[in-house]
Amino acid sequence: MFDDWFNDKQTGLGEILRTDSEQKSADKAAAKFSLYHYESCVFCARVRKTIRALNVTIELRDVMKDRAHLSTLATLGGKTTVPCLRIAGEAPGEEKWLYESSDISEYLIKELK
Numbered sequence: 309m310f311d312d313w314f315n316d317k318q319t320g321l322g323e324i325l326r327t328d329s330e331q332k333s334a335d336k337a338a339a340k341f342s343l344y345h346y347e348s349c350v351f352c353a354r355v356r357k358t359i360r361a362l363n364v365t366i367e368l369r370d371v372m373k374d375r376a377h378l379s380t381l382a383t384l385g386g387k388t389t390v391p392c393l394r395i396a397g398e399a400p401g402e403e404k405w406l407y408e409s410s411d412i413s414e415y416l417i418k419e420l421k
């Protein structure tokens with residue numbers, strides 16, 4: 309909905325070109341993330357734009373469309389605010405929950421660019 313408000317200058321990323329094996333590594337690294345969000349949230353749109361600019365796939369969990377995601381976010385993340393990035397840990401229960409759109413975007417760029 310609002311995703312196109314944010315252009316490439318705002319994400320700070322140009323076009324990211326990868327070889328097949330680099331893309332595989334980036335996709336593998338991205339698989340440990342999922343983004344709790346909802347469509348009309350402008351802060352979420354900013355993070356979705358960063359994800360697209362990074363040219364990776366991150367599972368999107370819409371808390372409005374699926375109340376189980378909202379409940380998981382509240383219980384395990386600690387609050388219902390979106391966007392929130394779930395970072396899977398080595399073992400179940402070791403995941404981390406990162407709130408704040410600017411912190412999430414900065415973290416994803418650092419990890420995946």
Ligand SMILES: N[C@@H](CCC(=O)N[C@@H](CS)C(=O)NCC(=O)O)C(=O)O
Nearest residue numbers: 349350351388389390391408409410
């Ligand atoms: N400063 C935060 C603002 C996030 C925010 O205000 N999210 C709203 C939706 S746009 C929200 O989740 N409100 C409900 C809640 O906090 O439970 C960010 O940049 O991520």
